[in-house]
Amino acid sequence: MQFSKSTDYALHALIHLGHSERCNNVGIKELSGALGVSESYLSKIMSKLRQxxxxxxxxxVKGGYELARPADQITFLDVIQVIEGRQQLFECSNSSSRQHLLLAEEGAAQGDQERPGKNECLVEKVMNGAEQHLYQYLREHTVQSILNEAFKRCKHEANKK
Amino acid sequence: MQFSKSTDYALHALIHLGHSERCNNVGIKELSGALGVSESYLSKIMSKLRQxxxxxxxxxVKGGYELARPADQITFLDVIQVIEGRQQLFECSNSSSRQHLLLAEEGAAQGDQERPGKNECLVEKVMNGAEQHLYQYLREHTVQSILNEAFKRCKHEANKK
DNA sequence: CTTATTATGGATAACATAGGTCTACAATAA
DNA sequence: TTATTGTAGACCTATGTTATCCATAATAAG
Incomplete structure (x- = not known):
């Protein structure tokens, strides 16, 4: 279980775009040079981000990319979900096994429709909780927050000199 | 980015073992039957858990598997790390790129050894934070906590009758 | 000690996905 | 109109996942 390199590239590309907000468009050449990735591969990732x-x-001529909205409205979760997809992190593969009858439906016998999440597998329930926990964290960090942090580091270093 | 089916099987198998604590050993036949997976594949997973x-x-004869320690000392994180490996969730693929020079080393110039984490890439720092957050959650949930929850469901249903 | 039973580890294979390249095409500013 | 730049698709390769099968080792029971 690992995030793909594409996610890495996407995040760094967006930070580069946020950092170069002054001049309107950043070409794929500049981006791929800054990140050390081939133009052809990175352009695919950028296309996804555009879609x-x-x-x-x-x-x-003079074309390129720019952020479609303010950097503080682009969260890590946004980027990750574009690149990695939106399937859930964990799915029980066989919900009709004896195990699941025990774990999920033991307490959900006849006509128990008033509580819909009741017959969810307990393992899946924990894993979905973990996913939501992770997502909440990723929602709290944006492209802008990285730029701010980088600026702080820079200033701190300047003070020391 | 998804957890593998093996992780699913491993978690469910351990819950089965925890549930059948009475009789000492549970054979691969019983386990694979309960989960709906082939014996040959599940045995690979069990071998990993044993290692x-x-x-x-x-x-x-009469052999099989049993939990090596109490069910409340087997966390979700333990199981996931056995099956998925212990690599970090996110790694910056090219830490010598221009981007990283900007993000990581901007504030970490000459001989800045007193703070070791200082020249870590900011993107990686956020992602590692997310990982730790996720791990903390997964450490708080154990095989035992699933068994307890299942028991509660069961009792609740019994009361309703 | 023998035998039936059970787990272990290696070899192998189908399949999906990640990671990456190349090329023809579309859009646009100068 | 033309040089430049992004888009979309075909294509390829390596790796990981999901599995199966078989020979081997270990062990309890007879």
Whole structure:
């Protein structure tokens, strides 16, 4: 279980875009140079980000990419879900096994429809809880928060000199 | 990014073992039957769990598996790390890129050894924070806590009748 | 001691996904 | 119109997941 390299590239690319907000568009050449990835591969990732409305792209001379919304409204979770997809982190593979009859439906016999989550597998329930926990953390960190942190580091270093 | 089916099988198998604590050993046949997985595949998973000291195995007639320690000392994290491995969830793939020079080393110039984590990439820092957050949650849930929850469900249903 | 039973570990294979390249095409500013 | 830049698709390879099968080792019971 690991995040893909594409997620790494996407996050760093977005930070680069946020950092270069002054000049409108950043070309794939500049981006791939900064990250050390091939243009062809990175452009695929950028396309995904564009399709999901994270960045805007303009073709043509002087074209390139820019953030589609303020950097403080682009969360880590946004980016991760674009690249990794939105399937849940954990799924019980065989919900009709004897095990599940025991764990999930033991307490949910006849017509127990008033509580819908009741016959969910307990293992899955814990794992979904973990997922929500993780997502909450990832929602609290944005491209902007990275830029702020980098700026703080920079200033701190300047003071020492 | 998803947990593998093996993790699912491992968790359910351990819960089965915890539930059948009375009779000493549970054979692979009973386990695979309960989970709806082939014996050959499940035995691979059980071997891993044994190598990491989660379960004990005895071969021979009347052999089988049992938990190697109390169910409340087997956390979800333990199981996941055995099956999924212990690599970190996220690694920056190219820490020598221009991007990283900006993000990580901007504030960590000459001889800055007194703070070791200082020149870590900020993206990686957030992701490692997310990982620790997730791990903390997974440490708080054990095989025993699932058994307790199942027991509660069972009792609750009994009261209703 | 022999035998039936059970777990172990290696070899192998189908399949999906990640990671990456290349090329033809579309859009746009100069 | 043309040079430049992003888009989309085909394509390839390596790796990991999910599995199966078989020979071997260990063990309890007879």
């Amino acid at each position: 999901d409305g994270i960045v805007r792209a303009v073709p043509g | 990491d000291g989660i379960v004990r195995a005895v071969p021979g």
